[in-house]
Structures are given as C-alpha cells and as structure tokens.
Amino acid sequence: MSHVAFRRDLPQAALRVGAVAAMVQATRSLRGTMPDTPRARRYSVFAIAREALRQHKGWTRAWASPEPKSRYKVIVVGAGGHGLATAYYLGKNFGITDVAVIEKGWLGGGNTGRNTTIIRSNYLQDPSAALYEKARSLYEGLSQDLNYNIMFSPRGLIMLAQTEHEIRGYKRTVYANNLQGVQTEWLDPQQLKAKVPIINLDGPRYPVLGGLYQARGGTARHDAVAWGYARACSDMGMHIIQNCEVTGVETEAGQVRAVNTSKGRIGCDKLAIVVAGHSSQLAAMAGFRLPIESVALQALVSEPIKPCMDVVVMANTVHGYMSQSDKGEMVIGGGTDGFNNFTQRGSWQHVEETVRALIETFPMISRLKMLRQWGGIVDMTGDRSPILSSTPVGGIFVNCGWGTGGFKAIPGSGWAMAELVAKGTPGPLAADFGLNRFREGRFIDESVAAGVAH
Amino acid sequence: MLILTCPYCGVNAEETELHPGGEAHLARIGPNGTDEDFESYLFARKNAKGVHFERWRHAYGCGKWFLAARCTATLQVFGTYRAQTPHPPADIVDAIRKARPDWTPDWTPAEGIAE
Numbered sequence: 001m002s003h004v005a006f007r008r009d010l011p012q013a014a015l016r017v018g019a020v021a022a023m024v025q026a027t028r029s030l031r032g033t034m035p036d037t038p039r040a041r042r043y044s045v046f047a048i049a050r051e052a053l054r055q056h057k058g059w060t061r062a063w064a065s066p067e068p069k070s071r072y073k074v075i076v077v078g079a080g081g082h083g084l085a086t087a088y089y090l091g092k093n094f095g096i097t098d099v100a101v102i103e104k105g106w107l108g109g110g111n112t113g114r115n116t117t118i119i120r121s122n123y124l125q126d127p128s129a130a131l132y133e134k135a136r137s138l139y140e141g142l143s144q145d146l147n148y149n150i151m152f153s154p155r156g157l158i159m160l161a162q163t164e165h166e167i168r169g170y171k172r173t174v175y176a177n178n179l180q181g182v183q184t185e186w187l188d189p190q191q192l193k194a195k196v197p198i199i200n201l202d203g204p205r206y207p208v209l210g211g212l213y214q215a216r217g218g219t220a221r222h223d224a225v226a227w228g229y230a231r232a233c234s235d236m237g238m239h240i241i242q243n244c245e246v247t248g249v250e251t252e253a254g255q256v257r258a259v260n261t262s263k264g265r266i267g268c269d270k271l272a273i274v275v276a277g278h279s280s281q282l283a284a285m286a287g288f289r290l291p292i293e294s295v296a297l298q299a300l301v302s303e304p305i306k307p308c309m310d311v312v313v314m315a316n317t318v319h320g321y322m323s324q325s326d327k328g329e330m331v332i333g334g335g336t337d338g339f340n341n342f343t344q345r346g347s348w349q350h351v352e353e354t355v356r357a358l359i360e361t362f363p364m365i366s367r368l369k370m371l372r373q374w375g376g377i378v379d380m381t382g383d384r385s386p387i388l389s390s391t392p393v394g395g396i397f398v399n400c401g402w403g404t405g406g407f408k409a410i411p412g413s414g415w416a417m418a419e420l421v422a423k424g425t426p427g428p429l430a431a432d433f434g435l436n437r438f439r440e441g442r443f444i445d446e447s448v449a450a451g452v453a454h
Numbered sequence: 455m456l457i458l459t460c461p462y463c464g465v466n467a468e469e470t471e472l473h474p475g476g477e478a479h480l481a482r483i484g485p486n487g488t489d490e491d492f493e494s495y496l497f498a499r500k501n502a503k504g505v506h507f508e509r510w511r512h513a514y515g516c517g518k519w520f521l522a523a524r525c526t527a528t529l530q531v532f533g534t535y536r537a538q539t540p541h542p543p544a545d546i547v548d549a550i551r552k553a554r555p556d557w558t559p560d561w562t563p564a565e566g567i568a569e
C-alpha cells in the first residue's frame with residue numbers, strides 16, 4: 001500500500017506568471033531524459049506575449065499527424081486519456097518512444113471528451129485508493145509536467161449521505177482513507193450546508209444527513225488532459241494516428257505480431273488495448289473474452305448562470321451528481337442504463353430520474369433550462385473495478401473496465417499500465433487489478449461503499 | 455425509448471416496466487465445473503456490437519423472465535421469445551437474417567431447435 005504525500009505547493013494554472021519559471025525548470029529536466037526529437041513550442045506567458053505582437057500567427061500544431069510506419073515496438077489502441085497517458089509514461093518513465101497510438105476517430109473523442117470530469121480518490125478498498133490517489137496526486141502537478149494547462153481545479157468534493165447506511169458507509173470510508181493516506185473527512189449537515197448554501201437538507205424523500213468530503217477532489221478540463229498528453233507524446237517522437245480503426249489482431253504461436261487497420265497492417269512487439277467501451281471487440285479480434293459489458297452513460301449541462309456552487313456534489317443514493325463549470329453551466333450526471341448499448345445515446349427516462357432527484361436536493365435548478373445532453377459507452381466489469389492486465393495472448397495487455405469513473409484515474413492508470421507494458425509484469429499499483437481476480441474470486445468490490453457513480 | 459413485447463402476456467412494455475438481465479443462453483455451471491468454467495459462466499461476456507441475445511424481466515407486469523434479440527449498434531429489436539430454450543427459435547433467427555444478411559449464428563443450427 002503506497003502512501004502518497006500531498007503536493008499543495010504546486011500552483012494549479014500552468015500559465016500563471018509565478019509558475020512559469022518552475023515550469024521551464026521542470027520541463028527542462030524532463031527533456032534531459034529524452035532522445036532528440038523536434039521540440040514542440042513551449043507554452044508560457046512569454047510565448048503569449050511574443051505572439052500577441054505578431055497577431056498570433058506563429059503558433060504551430062500541438063501534435064504531428066504522421067502516416068504509420070510498418071512497425072512499432074508498442075502499439076496502443078485508443079487515443080483516449082488512458083491510452084495517451086499509457087504512451088506518455090512509457091516514454092517518460094521507461095524511455096520507450098517507438099510507440100504509436102492508434103485512434104479510430106479523433107483523439108479524446110470517446111468517453112474522455114464526454115465525461116463530467118469529477119476527480120476524487122476516496123475509495124474504500126486499498127488497491128483502489130492507492131491507484132486513484134496516485135492519479136489524483138499526479139493531476140496536482142500535471143499542467144506543469146505537460147506544459148499544458150489542464151485546468152485542474154481541486155475545489156473539493158462531497159458525497160452526500162442520504163440514508164442511515166450511507167452514513168455508516170462513508171464514516172467507514174473516512175477511517176479507511178485515513179489509514180491509506182487519503183485525506184477525507186466527515187461533514188455533518190450544518191458543515192455541509194455552509195459549503196453548499198444552495199442545498200436543501202430536509203428531504204422529503206431523501207434528506208441530507210451528512211457527507212464524505214475530500215478537500216483536494218475536484219475537476220479538470222477533460223479535452224485538455226487528452227490534448228496535453230497527446231502533445232507531450234508527439235514531442236517525444238511517438239506517432240498519434242487518428243482516423244485509423246483497428247480491425248484485426250494478428251497473432252502467431254500465442255504471441256501478438258501486428259494489427260490490421262484501415263490504414264493497413266502495422267507490426268508491433270507489444271499491444272496495449274485501451275479502448276473503453278470497445279474492449280470486448282478488440283479482445284474478440286485477439287481471440288479472448290473479457291468480463292465486460294458496454295452500456296450507455298449520459299450527462300447534461302444547463303444554461304450558464306452566475307457562480308452558485310464551488311464544490312462538486314455527488315448523491316449516490318439517487319444517482320445524481322452536479323458541479324458548476326468555469327463557464328457557469330451546471331454539469332449533471334446520473335446512473336448508467338441497464339442494457340448493452342453501443343450507440344452513445346442513452347434512455348430518456350434516466351435523465352428524467354436524475355433531474356427529478358437533484359431538484360429535490362437543489363430546488364434552484366428547477367428553473368434552469370438544459371442546454372445539451374449526450375452519452376458515452378462505458379465498459380462495466382463484474383466487480384465495477386478496472387482491469388490492468390496481461391491477457392491470454394503474449395504481448396497483449398488490456399487497460400479497461402474504468403466504466404463510469406475513469407477520468408479521475410487517467411494519470412495513475414497510464415503510470416501503472418506503462419510499467420505493466422514495459423516490464424511485462426504489473427508493479428504494485430496494477431498488481432491487484434489483473435484479469436485473474438475473476439477466476440480467483442479476489443474482487444475489488446467498490447460498488448457498495450464508495451458508490452457506483454463517478 | 456426501448457419497447458419490448460412480453461411473450462407471455464403480450465404487453466408492449468416500455469423500458470421502465472422492464473428489468474434488464476444481461477446476456478442470455480449462458481450455460482449454468484454446476485459444482486463440478488472448473489475454475490475456468492465458473493469464471494466464464496459468471497463473468498466473461500460476448501458483449502456483441504450488433505446482434506445480441508439478452509434476458510429481460512417484465513418486472514412491473516407479469517413478472518416473468520423472457521429473452522430478446524436486439525441490435526446493440528442500432529437498438530433495433532428483432533423479436534422476443536420465451537426463456538425456456540437453449541438457443542433462439544427459428545422465427546427469431548429468420549427475423550435477424552432478414553435484417554442482417556451477413557449475420558451468422560454462433561451455435562450450430564442443429565442445436566438451435568425451438569422448444
């Protein structure tokens with residue numbers, strides 16, 4: 001069990017003037033460990049000032065769009081956050097840069113660009129707390145690390161207790177988190193009301209009885225996370241190949257050889273499958289099944305309003321959660337649909353259920369107009385925990401099963417997956433998340449006390 | 455909104471009246487099964503993108519479990535049928551073939567006899 005120190009010293013916004021010197025420093029030392037590749041333009045206040053003097057005509061593309069080579073050491077399928085982070089830490093932590101990230105659509109266009117961006121690490125089980133806290137702590141310094149403002153906003157996160165047994169469950173989580181080195185605390189209803197003035201504490205259906213609070217939980221800009229990693233990967237000489245669908249996996253004597261794609265056959269020594277809702281399809285191409293089902297999860301946002309709530313609030317009993325975006329929109333999410341679905345469209349009554357429940361707790365939102373609603377296809381495992389694992393095929397590794405809650409995990413997942421792919425065996429962060437846990441009955445059952453939502 | 459016809463009571467039930475139950479036609483593994491058999495019975499799923507056979511319960515109706523053939527890529531429903539069959543019956547197979555000419559069943563036709 002790793003205990004992760006908190007890094008409160010790092011400023012959040014990478015482009016703040018005070019942070020620039022530190023950023024330059026940090027990135028220089030990072031570059032020192034990398035092979036010679038064309039360097040991406042550094043982002044800084046000085047760069048902005050220089051560009052301002054020439055009508056911003058000097059900006060270049062953030063990442064290259066090369067044609068695929070005939071072979072790579074490692075191919076990562078899926079340019080979502082997890083795939084890109086896997087590639088990034090393969091380069092940064094293991095010096096492996098002969099890497100292609102292959103994406104059938106545009107990078108970040110899957111669940112990474114569709115989620116409600118909640119970041120937290122207040123999980124109950126030790127393996128989850130370690131992995132999600134690793135991710136959360138990497139998020140604290142990620143803007144500086146990537147030289148890309150991912151707008152990490154640790155504004156605090158509250159999970160509401162609305163039944164007696166949620167009170168017991170969350171208090172238990174606070175104790176567990178204290179032992180795990182994850183800082184959380186229990187709030188009574190009055191403390192909670194002070195943090196969320198727009199909340200209605202008394203029912204009638206589900207009164208607010210208290211909450212589990214993580215002060216360094218919050219949100220980040222989802223697209224920027226994908227873009228920041230993509231830029232850094234491209235900068236290390238990796239190939240990000242968009243509009244290229246993997247249609248087959250070639251194996252020989254139980255070992256991966258290549259992938260077939262809409263841009264032809266591409267050989268590889270190792271293959272990392274990081275495709276969220278399409279994990280079962282990629283596994284089928286390689287000849288195995290996964291303990292995964294793909295279902296729709298939806299979110300919606302309101303018209304923008306003045307700042308009214310500066311924490312993230314989750315209500316797991318009623319399956320609703322809400323935060324306010326920097327633009328002022330109330331960002332709302334709920335539970336998944338119950339049946340297999342690949343259409344990125346969810347069931348209407350689920351949106352209705354979510355909003356009906358949230359209106360009781362936040363009466364003011366009853367008068368808001370909703371602007372947009374959308375869905376993503378999430379990969380749900382049997383125990384609702386992710387899979388970071390080797391597979392029945394030599395050289396193939398999977399990173400999937402993040403389901404409804406993997407945005408928060410992107411940096412930690414990439415970190416752990418890179419180690420698994422580079423060494424062929426999992427390090428301490430990934431060890432408990434292997435596929436063999438389903439055969440051995442060693443589940444990491446988070447769905448009870450930590451809530452099934454995000 | 456998803457609407458499925460309950461093969462027992464004939465009601466055109468919409469989604470909120472139904473409870474989804476996951477992949478259909480799983481062979482139940484008994485006490486003599488191996489760890490591998492149990493793993494695949496309990497957890498491994500086809501999770502097909504396309505034709506999918508699945509269990510549903512008419513929860514707020516007659517309460518019975520039935521099966522449905524549905525396309526997970528388009529949400530088209532090919533038909534519903536009673537649960538007491540190891541494979542989809544011929545009329546369901548025909549309905550799927552009509553709509554998806556390149557689809558092939560992943561069981562051998564001899565086994566696919568309806569009750």
Ligand SMILES: Cc1cc2nc3c(=O)[nH]c(=O)nc-3n(C[C@H](O)[C@H](O)[C@H](O)COP(=O)(O)OP(=O)(O)OC[C@H]3O[C@@H](n4cnc5c(N)ncnc54)[C@H](O)[C@@H]3O)c2cc1C
Nearest residue numbers: 078080081082104110111112115116118246376406407408
């Ligand atoms: C509505 C919604 C709200 C959510 N809210 C939260 C939240 O608040 N907090 C949180 O932590 N998590 C949340 N999540 C979950 C989170 O979004 C996901 O767990 C996470 O983004 C998964 O990232 P990924 O990189 O694994 O997958 P993705 O971002 O989906 O990337 C996978 C990529 O693989 C590509 N791909 C698929 N098949 C192929 C192929 N054959 N060839 C090539 N490429 C392929 C896809 O096009 C896709 O771009 C939410 C999800 C949804 C849908």
Ligand SMILES: [Zn+2]
Nearest residue numbers: 460463512516
């Ligand atoms: Zn019925």
